[in-house]
Amino acid sequence: MTSTRPTLQAVATRSGVSMKTVSRVVNGERYVAPETAARVLAAAAELGFRPNALAREFRAGARSATVGLVTGDVANPFYARIARGAEHALRDPGYSLLAASNDEDPARERTLVAQLVDRRVSGLLVVSADDDHGLLAAEHALGTPVVFLDRAPVDLDVDTVVLDNAGGMRLAVEHLLDRGHHRIGLVGDLGRLSTHRERVEAFGTTMRAAGVTDWERRVRSDSHDVEQAAGAVRALLDDAEPPTAIVTTNNRITTGALRALVDRPDRPALVGFDDFDLADVLGITVVAHEPDTMGRVGAEELLARIAGDDAPARHHVLPVRLVVRASSGAPTP
Amino acid sequence: MTSTRPTLQAVATRSGVSMKTVSRVVNGERYVAPETAARVLAAAAELGFRPNALAREFRAGARSATVGLVTGDVANPFYARIARGAEHALRDPGYSLLAASNDEDPARERTLVAQLVDRRVSGLLVVSADDDHGLLAAEHALGTPVVFLDRAPVDLDVDTVVLDNAGGMRLAVEHLLDRGHHRIGLVGDLGRLSTHRERVEAFGTTMRAAGVTDWERRVRSDSHDVEQAAGAVRALLDDAEPPTAIVTTNNRITTGALRALVDRPDRPALVGFDDFDLADVLGITVVAHEPDTMGRVGAEELLARIAGDDAPARHHVLPVRLVVRASSGAPTP
DNA sequence: TTGAAAGCGCTAACAG
DNA sequence: CTGTTAGCGCTTTCAA
Numbered sequence: 114m115t116s117t118r119p120t121l122q123a124v125a126t127r128s129g130v131s132m133k134t135v136s137r138v139v140n141g142e143r144y145v146a147p148e149t150a151a152r153v154l155a156a157a158a159e160l161g162f163r164p165n166a167l168a169r170e171f172r173a174g175a176r177s178a179t180v181g182l183v184t185g186d187v188a189n190p191f192y193a194r195i196a197r198g199a200e201h202a203l204r205d206p207g208y209s210l211l212a213a214s215n216d217e218d219p220a221r222e223r224t225l226v227a228q229l230v231d232r233r234v235s236g237l238l239v240v241s242a243d244d245d246h247g248l249l250a251a252e253h254a255l256g257t258p259v260v261f262l263d264r265a266p267v268d269l270d271v272d273t274v275v276l277d278n279a280g281g282m283r284l285a286v287e288h289l290l291d292r293g294h295h296r297i298g299l300v301g302d303l304g305r306l307s308t309h310r311e312r313v314e315a316f317g318t319t320m321r322a323a324g325v326t327d328w329e330r331r332v333r334s335d336s337h338d339v340e341q342a343a344g345a346v347r348a349l350l351d352d353a354e355p356p357t358a359i360v361t362t363n364n365r366i367t368t369g370a371l372r373a374l375v376d377r378p379d380r381p382a383l384v385g386f387d388d389f390d391l392a393d394v395l396g397i398t399v400v401a402h403e404p405d406t407m408g409r410v411g412a413e414e415l416l417a418r419i420a421g422d423d424a425p426a427r428h429h430v431l432p433v434r435l436v437v438r439a440s441s442g443a444p445t446p
Numbered sequence: 447m448t449s450t451r452p453t454l455q456a457v458a459t460r461s462g463v464s465m466k467t468v469s470r471v472v473n474g475e476r477y478v479a480p481e482t483a484a485r486v487l488a489a490a491a492e493l494g495f496r497p498n499a500l501a502r503e504f505r506a507g508a509r510s511a512t513v514g515l516v517t518g519d520v521a522n523p524f525y526a527r528i529a530r531g532a533e534h535a536l537r538d539p540g541y542s543l544l545a546a547s548n549d550e551d552p553a554r555e556r557t558l559v560a561q562l563v564d565r566r567v568s569g570l571l572v573v574s575a576d577d578d579h580g581l582l583a584a585e586h587a588l589g590t591p592v593v594f595l596d597r598a599p600v601d602l603d604v605d606t607v608v609l610d611n612a613g614g615m616r617l618a619v620e621h622l623l624d625r626g627h628h629r630i631g632l633v634g635d636l637g638r639l640s641t642h643r644e645r646v647e648a649f650g651t652t653m654r655a656a657g658v659t660d661w662e663r664r665v666r667s668d669s670h671d672v673e674q675a676a677g678a679v680r681a682l683l684d685d686a687e688p689p690t691a692i693v694t695t696n697n698r699i700t701t702g703a704l705r706a707l708v709d710r711p712d713r714p715a716l717v718g719f720d721d722f723d724l725a726d727v728l729g730i731t732v733v734a735h736e737p738d739t740m741g742r743v744g745a746e747e748l749l750a751r752i753a754g755d756d757a758p759a760r761h762h763v764l765p766v767r768l769v770v771r772a773s774s775g776a777p778t779p
Numbered sequence: 780t781t782g783a784a785a786g787c788g789c790t791a792a793c794a795g
Numbered sequence: 796c797t798g799t800t801a802g803c804g805c806t807t808t809c810a811a
Contacts, residue, residue: 118588120804131782136806144780161584166564168804171504172787175806179544179565187545188530188738190523197521200547209561211512212520212545214533228542231499232512251494255451371727391724394704405521453788464798469790477796501788505803508790 119160128156139164170233176257180415181211181229182408183222183239184262191364191387191404192240195262198408199238206416208235217303217337219243230257236415238262238408244305258418260411264307265428272418274411274429278308281400281433282315282360285384288398288435289358290323292443294382298331298349298356300342300366309334312362312386331356342369350379357444358382364389367397383440396439406431452493461489472497503566509590513748514544514562515741516555516572517595524697524720524737525573528595531741532571539749541568550636550670552576563590569748571595571741577638591751593744597640598761605751607744607762611641614733614766615648615693618717621731621768622691623656625776627715631664631682631689633675633699642667645695645719664689675702683712690777691715697722700730716773729772739764 121139125132130149137145138153139162145153156162170177180203184192192214200210211229215222222243229237230248236258237249246269253259253271265273289297299316302309313332320328331349336342342365349356350373359381361367367385374380385392388401410429454472458465463482470478471486472495478486489495503510513536517525525547533543544562548555555576562570563581569591570582579602586592586604598606622630632649635642646665653661664682669675675698682689683706692714694700700718707713718725721734743762 121806122804132804133782133806134780137781140806146780149780163560163564165504165566165804166561167500167504167508167510167566169806171498171500171789171804172806175500175787177500186530187520187533188523188526190521190526193521193523193526196545197519197547200520200545207561209544209546209565211542212529212533213542214530227496228499228540231496232542233498233500368723368727371724375727390701390722391704391728394701394708395724395728454790455788465788466790466799467797470797473790479796482796498788502790504788504805505790508803 118165119162121162121164123160124153124157124162127160128152175233176235177233178208179211179232179234180208180412181213181226181232181234181237181239183213183215183225183229183237183241185217185240185242186214187212189365190389194404195238195240195408195411198403198405198410199412200408201405202409202412202416208416215242217242219245223248226252235419236260238411238415240264241266242306244268258415260414260418262407262411267307270426272411272414272427272429274407274414274431276308276402276407277430277433278311279315279318281386281402281435282312282362283319284433284435285360285386285398285400286316286319286323288437288441289360289382289384290319290325292358292382292441294356294358294444295323295325296331296354296356296358296444297325297328298346298359298381299333299362300336300345300349300359300370301332301334301362302366303337304334309362316360336366336369339365339369339372342366343373344369346370346373350377350381355379356381358384358441361385363387367399371395371397382442382444384435388436392436392438398438398441399436400433401436402431402433452495454495454497456493457486457490457495460493461485508566509568510566511541512544512565512567513541513745514546514559514565514567514570514572516546516548516558516562516570516574518550518573518575519547520545522698523722527737528571528573528741528744531736531738531743532745533741534738535742535745535749541749548575550575552578556581559585568752569593571744571748573597574599575639577601591748593747593751595740595744600640603759605744605747605760605762607740607747607764609641609735609740610763610766611644612648612651614719614735614768615645615695616652617766617768618693618719618731618733619649619652619656621770621774622693622715622717623652625691625715625774627689627691627777628656628658629664629687629689629691630658630661631679631692631714632666632695633669633678633682633692633703634665634667634695635699636670637667642695649693669699669702672698672702672705675699676706677702679703679706683710683714688712689714691717691774694718696720700732704728704730715775715777717768721769725769725771731771731774732769733766734769735764735766 333345364387666678697720
């Protein structure tokens with residue numbers, strides 16, 4: 114037999130005041146006599162009263178004190194850190210995070226967004242795997258703040274927080290060129306992702322600027338898991354003219370590359386996009402950045418919008434930096 | 447000017463039927479004439495109607511289609527994988543995950559639990575950093591299913607899903623003993639955590655069974671971040687009689703150990719609790735298990751309870767296995 | 780400083 | 796098969 118949960122009504126009866134008065138006390142509003150407040154508080158404590166957030170939030174136009182976060186897969190450290198950054202920023206203002214993974218599947222993303230919208234989240238943080246943001250656009254038009262992280266949408270004018278993808282790739286490639294590499298391979302994520310496209314484009318631009326014209330033949334896109342990345346790396350190395358250096362465009366692909374390289378004698382130089390936990394121990398040169406910051410900045414942007422800031426969309430570009438370690442040595446002749 | 451959101455009421459008016467009928471259609475209930483249903487659906491689509499989940503869930507004793515997950519820190523891969531496993535299991539039944547990190551702080555955990563309870567989650571999945579579960583106990587008594595993950599509570603009789611901590615540690619130690627190690631060090635997490643205590647106890651038991659009596663002097667507890675773990679490892683190695691092998695009790699500590707060992711010539715054998723992303727590349731022997739499974743089993747348990755299963759508390763113990771790699775070689779003389 | 784009344788959007792319970 | 800009524804727990808008017 115589960116006993117029933119005390120309501121605000123019950124507290125009112127118990128302390129002999131009106132519901133409105135209890136409400137005022139519970140919400141710390143002014144204009145309540147100290148004695149009345151004390152009496153109400155005592156009754157609430159005795160009864161073990163806990164306000165029903167669902168009821169409170171349920172009102173015309175009211176929002177849940179909740180923010181939706183849609184990413185690819187929580188278990189990817191990149192997304193996990195975004196989640197952490199966002200959660201920390203939302204903590205004090207009292208918002209909870211509804212975290213959902215789209216598994217990089219557009220259809221699933223739509224389902225998730227619909228769910229979150231139906232739940233009347235106060236805002237949405239999304240690393241989108243979708244090109245069509247109809248639902249999000251509609252929700253945004255209805256006043257729900259939306260911030261895109263990592264990947265900027267082309268069909269929507271909303272706040273964004275992205276990395277300096279071109280700058281990062283340029284740093285990586287120039288570093289390798291400096292070290293004497295010319296045959297540089299690139300192993301990248303799904304071609305349709307904007308981050309991937311920007312990185313590949315910067316790769317090409319930098320290579321061309323250095324006078325390397327056949328860079329395209331060593332570009333392998335569409336590796337979307339560790340195994341595919343390992344395969345792409347092996348394929349590159351088995352080429353007649355294998356690369357002396359490889360750039361990977363995210364942490365998962367770097368992991369795949371390391372798996373592929375671990376037992377190869379012809380190990381090329383390696384630079385990875387995204388820093389990772391043991392990069393220092395393994396001595397891997399990386400383009401580093403702070404995913405936590407991406408989550409935090411996105412959350413802060415959301416909070417500003419929730420607070421009523423209706424300035425035109427802002428576009429944050431977070432800096433990246435090259436962390437040089439042993440893996441980016443000169444080519445072996 | 448944000449336009450207003452269409453309600454079920456609006457759809458009813460638009461399609462000339464009662465609200466109840468619209469409700470039936472929207473929820474796919476039976477006993478609606480196909481033509482009526484079609485008309486309602488058309489009206490709903492035209493208006494862009496989306497049901498208000500907050501309103502739907504707000505009713506006497508009603509719960510939100512939401513499950514709370516409290517862990518230490520989402521950015522720790524162990525917790526991130528638990529989250530993924532839980533999310534996947536909750537996906538089809540239509541539940542969303544409210545994920546919250548306690549940062550291993552008991553006070554923060556209480557705040558989080560209170561928030562989740564106030565939000566009327568349908569169930570709670572918790573990796574607790576707290577010893578006192580008063581609030582959780584009360585909520586559990588009120589009928590909210592609660593499942594403890596990884597760490598079993600002593601003050602509460604609820605479902606649990608934990609690892610075979612003793613078995614895992616025994617495997618690790620026996621393996622090292624087999625390889626000829628006797629001076630084995632242990633670097634572990636906060637002493638108050640039940641997982642830690644179980645692992646240390648099994649360490650001692652196994653060592654004693656092998657006739658090693660001074661094992662306790664090489665046990666270092668209370669490393670709760672990577673840096674502390676690295677320090678503890680260095681301290682062990684700087685001892686007059688340093689260990690020839692070290693066991694670390696979780697992935698963070700293993701990371702710290704690797705940082706500490708990377709530039710030491712006197713590198714001891716190493717076995718870590720928890721598998722991790724690049725353990726294969728680095729050749730680290732580990733006690734492996736599947737955090738995803740922990741999340742999944744916990745979520746399934748929760749779903750069963752939500753569905754009304756009121757059998758006595760169940761206690762799941764997940765298997766672990768030893769994955770032998772290069773790091774656990776014989777002692778160097 | 781306090782209270783009474785109304786209502787948020789939806790669904791159970793009960794008619795028709 | 797469809798409609799009417801009532802009400803979830805809380806906060807927002809508006810009065811007192």
